[in-house]
Amino acid sequence: MKTIHLSTQDHALLKTLVGALPRKPAATDGPCLADELARAVVLDGRMLPDQIVRLGSRFEIEDLESGEVEDYTLCLPAQANAEQGFLSVLAPIGTAVLGYADGDEIEWKTPGGLRRLRLRAVSQPALAHSV
Secondary structure, eight states: OOOOEEEHHHHHHHHHHHHHSOOOOSSOSSOOHHHHHHHOEEEOGGGSOTTBOOTTOEEEEEETTTOOEEEEEEEOGGGOBGGGTEEETTSHHHHHHTTOBTTOEEEEEETTEEEEEEEEEEEOOGGGGGO
16 A cells, blocks of 8 residues: 655644544444544645645546546535535545545545546645645
């Protein structure tokens, strides 16, 4: 499994979010946000390259089986809005892409089955650089 990278700020915020969630049953379908946070390399946000997906990142994701490409902005659950392209970090694909970089391929278990994805065109909003 490839190493993922998170900013100190995102890691702390997401750890608080995970702590407020109901406990997950022991037998689960696959990795969850808590698992990803536990394995992440945490860096100062200014040290993360722009091609790493973090909260607020805009990215394209390509389904390697169907060729379908979708465009999203990764956000907290309260800002999620599928019609406007805002994907919650708690959604299976939102959790899957967190901390990965442009060009990375990811296999992730979703309610619809195992998906093979490729990250494309990751970009950061101007405000992300002031953190």
